[in-house]
Amino acid sequence: MTITITAFERSPDRGAGLARDMRVRWALEEVGQPYDVRLLSFKAMKQPAHLALQPFGQIPTYEEGDLALFESGAIVFHIAERHGGLLPDDANARARAITWMFAALNTVEPPVFDRALCRILERDKPWYEQRLRALEDSIRNRLGALSRRLGDADWLDGAFSAGDLLMVTVLLRLKGSDILNEYPNLSAYVARGGARPAYKRAFDAQLAVFAAASSE
Amino acid sequence: MTITITAFERSPDRGAGLARDMRVRWALEEVGQPYDVRLLSFKAMKQPAHLALQPFGQIPTYEEGDLALFESGAIVFHIAERHGGLLPDDANARARAITWMFAALNTVEPPVFDRALCRILERDKPWYEQRLRALEDSIRNRLGALSRRLGDADWLDGAFSAGDLLMVTVLLRLKGSDILNEYPNLSAYVARGGARPAYKRAFDAQLAVFAAASSE
Structure with missing residues (x-):
């Protein structure tokens, strides 16, 4: 079909x-x-x-x-x-990969997406700088946690999964930004995802x- | 276990x-x-x-x-x-229920949660009223779409599912607000969820x- x-x-x-x-x-x-x-x-x-x-x-x-x-x-x-x-066969590993799918979309994406919107829609507002800083603090909070969990592993939990796929697409919105560059292992993780054929x-x-x- | x-x-x-x-x-x-x-x-x-x-x-x-x-x-x-x-047996209906789970968390929850945070953290900022209005417009955009889709059905797609469970918990954050009351079928939907034993x-x-x- x-x-x-x-x-x-x-x-x-x-x-x-x-x-x-x-x-x-x-x-x-x-x-x-x-x-x-x-x-x-x-x-x-x-x-x-x-x-x-x-x-x-x-x-x-x-x-x-x-x-x-x-x-x-x-x-x-x-x-x-x-x-x-895109998902491991082992039942527990599969449930953990699904956890990373939700973490990408419900924990990491919201502040990352808000920052992108803020940079487009609020750039000429009097509060722009202050609000952007608040969003970036919130992103750093998430990225710091993610960076500590990833450590020097290639992917978030064993082999590449749908959880990594979604997380990489979320982080790609920060590619080249100072904020992602503060976490070298996450920059490398994003590059690793982007290098997949x-x-x-x-x-x-x-x-x-x-x-x-x-x-x- | x-x-x-x-x-x-x-x-x-x-x-x-x-x-x-x-x-x-x-x-x-x-x-x-x-x-x-x-x-x-x-x-x-x-x-x-x-x-x-x-x-x-x-x-x-x-x-x-x-x-x-x-x-x-x-x-x-x-x-x-x-x-x-919490999920239908039919494969297509199950996939649609899972779609509503993601819609609740990735499409409806972000502006609803941002409004709750804004009302706590930004109340004394000079931009508070303007930003709250922008968030509420964004919530109305989502709720209008959701209300049209729900129509006069009890649940989003056939029987009560994990998609409804998550959507109701997201909307509960707006319970009693003017913004939810603008959509009587969504208020009734939230009440229907909350009435489950x-x-x-x-x-x-x-x-x-x-x-x-x-x-x-």
């Missing part, structure tokens, strides 16, 4: 690979599943046809036969559950979409 | 049931699993013994034999996977902890 995902027709990150379809593309590349992409304009994302698939009007979605899913975390989990390579294929695929839209 | 979770010795919400152990207690009550609770002071949460279980120094954790987990979403999923009653048992158990700590 064909897998179809949705992605931005013209990604606001200009092909930097930070949109959430990247997670799904990467997971599909890791498990070797081909997929089609349906591109959506910002306008189309808010139309009834898309809202029936994604009630919040966002990307990505995932369709396969009569199954339709949304939420990048849920889609990555669905892929990881059905194909080998499946990551590179996924990155190239989303970049090609942006390049095509820009050359129109 | 005994299940042991951790919770605040003295919850900052004074027993209102908003701390994240509530989700785990509720899930365990739904599936009829007894559990022990280890209470932690704020100081103990930052000590090495707890950080070994929970790298971010938070509650709850979940221990069962040689398995140790953290992240309320991952713990609820673990419970739902191993016991009947398993919810009530979990709520009473966490309230008893706070009452005991306060009478010392």
Whole structure:
């Protein structure tokens, strides 16, 4: 059955690979599943046809036969559950890998995403510097804990898993920032994720979409 | 095997049931699993013994034999996977229930939690009113979408699931607020969750902890 995902027709990150379809593309590349992409304009994302698939009007979605899913975390989990390579076989190790999936999305991503939004939406507000510092303190709090737990390991718990995949995509939003550079083992972890052939294929695929839209 | 979770010795919400152990207690009550609770002071949460279980120094954790987990979403999923009653048997319906788990934690919770933090930490800042309004707009954006999707159904997708359990706990943080009252079907949804016998048992158990700590 064909897998179809949705992605931005013209990604606001200009092909930097930070949109959430990247997670799904990467997971599909890791498990070797081909997929089609349906591109959506910002306008189309808010139309009834898309809202029936994604009630919040966002990307990505995932369709396969009569199954339709949304939420990048849920889609990555669905892929990881059905194909080998993203979750360990051992039951306890599998539960721990799933824990890292939730930690990436519910503990580390919120302040990282808020910082990105703040830098776009609040830059001209009188409180900008103070609020940015508060967000960065909150990010440091998370990254410090994550860095101590990772130590000198390659991945968060044994072999590369869907937990690492999501955590790397969250941290990539800080790539090149002073804040990530304060944690050399996390910078190396992000680089290790980005060096995976499946990551590179996924990155190239989303970049090609942006390049095509820009050359129109 | 005994299940042991951790919770605040003295919850900052004074027993209102908003701390994240509530989700785990509720899930365990739904599936009829007894559990022990280890209470932690704020100081103990930052000590090495707890950080070994929970790298971010938070509650709850979940221990069962040689398995140790953290992240309320991952713990609820673990419970739902191993016991009947929180995930449908049908594979597609199960994947959709998991989608709602991620939607609750990664799409709806971040602005709801930010509003709660803002009301505590930023109340005396010059930008307070403006920032609160921006957060509430962002919450309305999510709740409007959720309300349209729920419609006049009892639960988000068929029978009550772990997705509803997490979504109700996220929305409970807005209980009694004008913002939740703007969406009568969501207020009714939260009330429906709170009326479940398993919810009530979990709520009473966490309230008893706070009452005991306060009478010392």
